[in-house]
Amino acid sequence: MEAVRNEALVAWMKEQGYSSNSLAKDVNSELEKLTGRPGTYDGRRVRRWRSGHTRWPDAATREVLTALSGMTPADLGFVPRRRTSPAAVPQEDPMHRRTLVTGAVTAVVAAAAPGTASTRRIGMSDVERLQKQFAAVIASDHAHGGKRIIEQRAVALAGTAINLQNSGSATQRVRKTLYATAAAFRSSAMWAAIDGRRFSDALEHMREAQVLAELSGDQTIKFRIWSHAGSCYRHMGRPADARAANDVARELSITRRDPAFAALGLARQMAISGVSHEVRALPYTFDQAQKAMDRADPDAFRPLWLRAFWDDAELHSLALSANLSAGQWPAAEYHAHQCLASLRPHMKRSLAITTSRLAQAQLAQGNVETATDTAMRVDAAAATQHPRVSRMLQEFGAALRATAPGSASARTWTEYTATWREHA
Template sequence: METTRNLVLTAWMAEHGYSSNTLADAVNQAIGDLTGRLGGLDGSSVRDWKAGRVRWPKSATRAALTKVTGLSATALGFVPRGRAASAPAPPQEDPVNRRSFLSVTAATAALPAPPHRIGASAVAKLQHKFAGVVAGDHQHGGIRGIETHALELAAEAVHLQRRGAASQRVRAQLYGVAAAFTSSAMWAAIDGRRFDAARRHHERASSLASMSGDQAIQFRIWSHAGTLYRHLGRPSDALAANDVARNLSIVRRDPLFGSLGHARHAAIHGTTGDGAGVRRSLGHAQEALDRADGSTARRLDRYGSKRSTANPNWTASPSPRTSPSATGRRRRPMRTAAWLRSHPTCTGPAPSPRHDSPAPSSGREISARPSPRR
């Protein structure tokens, strides 16, 4: 059966800077917003639409497309089932002159206004809002309000680039900020033990981070995934997720990322009672931290390292050798190692300095919380 390409959809995607994969991702997220369950489309689904192999998507998909584009399915070139595609009208009298006149008139009327330019200042405003999300998480922990607010800001970052023109660098930064917001929603969900929501946020965050190309936020997201699986009582998955973070090239470039990766590996080993693995990972973490300098701390803090809520600015950080938070990080491996030496038959994670405190209410404490029994 001969198919007719959907040139309207193809033109809309080209005008708004969408590839088949990015449009599928946006529609999947819109389906999730509408139905509570992410869609299962991929780039091949969009290519089928463009090629005319799928002329009328499912109702949920059509609603999601309208949410993403602001246009109805028929306005995007889709044809309802049972209706033939419109055939071109037969030529009328004086076809050449009339068509030329109409084409020029329509083109003149359809000339768009110069698009609004989105620049670095828009990214900076979103980054400032992200600093507030991080500060709120430190103060209140995994409450639903923080999770919801972070998701709203992630949507704002994604939709911003659809409302104007931007350079490739700015678009990548907007995807990175959206991924950072979504990873904070994931962290809040983990902290609040809403693990199903955390898994959904992880899927969305990792997709956005891949489009941004920013390895700092990719490291943060996969480290969070390791924590999620650790709390689900799935240490093998936790180690695998943390290995994704540790295998990023940024870990080789910045020792502070390497130190964090090893420290989180130690926490996972602790849940399985692997004292030797804990000691080995802590040793590597300490070695990497000794090589870290202030510049790596500033780059890490770009996406919300564990900063004091009194200083939520996430674009600068004191040297890790002098800041109180860094001092705590340097002392914690030594405390844990001392505890392990006095408990050679450990069967669980070493206690943190807050181990005897009530249930954590802050993202800073969740990494030390014991995994739930399941």
């Protein structure tokens, strides 16, 4: 049979910004999580999917592609080898279907609809199985950040949590935990959209997450959502709204019970002060945040999303952002070095962002060669595929050409960035 180009897969890859090589890399990574063994796909194998020469990948690969896209293999344009009857077509796990998710609020109403009762009993074991997938979302965020596939996966999993509400009876504790889990997934979708500079999408996720968080009554997830809202408005250039949202987070009782949350609220306030050019507030707020961190009990139970990123490195990262925004170049450089010295290995996205900001701070102080060398240390994949990193390096290149036009460093940078085409 003559191969027919898989237009659905081609369109999806284009929408997500995937090259054949980058999709193969993500599939291999997800296969390792699923099977315990690294995948062996390369760009050539993906091109066979695109061309239609491979019409139906194996079961594990289909599951990974469904998880990455939120779409069934059929939606992605794949065709089973044989189709003798509708029953012969392999059925995909419905939890990954994008049609499952039509918005958290709509789903909450549907969960309460009459005539849908089930004899099934939902327990904490059901919730815990779903929560295990939250760790994978967090890990993907720290490794890649900003990608639409992370956002889509989080939305799909939020929908799964809501649909689980409708699948049987449960105690109030289980239902509240399910709402908190759905809110956590939605807030991860929100952060992925913020990181990818898709701000209108981020605000939509915020509204859905806030409803779910209120239904859960969970203070920690409320803090996360309002704190993310502050970050969203800060990146949008709306410091007054950013401060108001962050203040809601800081006024929650969790910040009085656990200094770790108080410290994060202060650190994000410092970043907002930087955007507002409140220079004198920066060292004081940093000191207050650091003292709060020192008071926090290292053995206290905290949610995964907080444990995964909140530490000294992130505190210095927010101080770097604040001082860079305020034009305090030496302080920004100091905090960049402190962040890099304590950054955990899995924080690949943070490494790229911090290195880009360090280069900007060095260039602003006239250290042209050092700044160029620093910028060239940013991973090429992050430089071309992460919206925030790409924008910072574009700004760096423009500033370099303005600061040292025709210099050897400017020529080196131009030549170096030309090699990024293979990663685009």
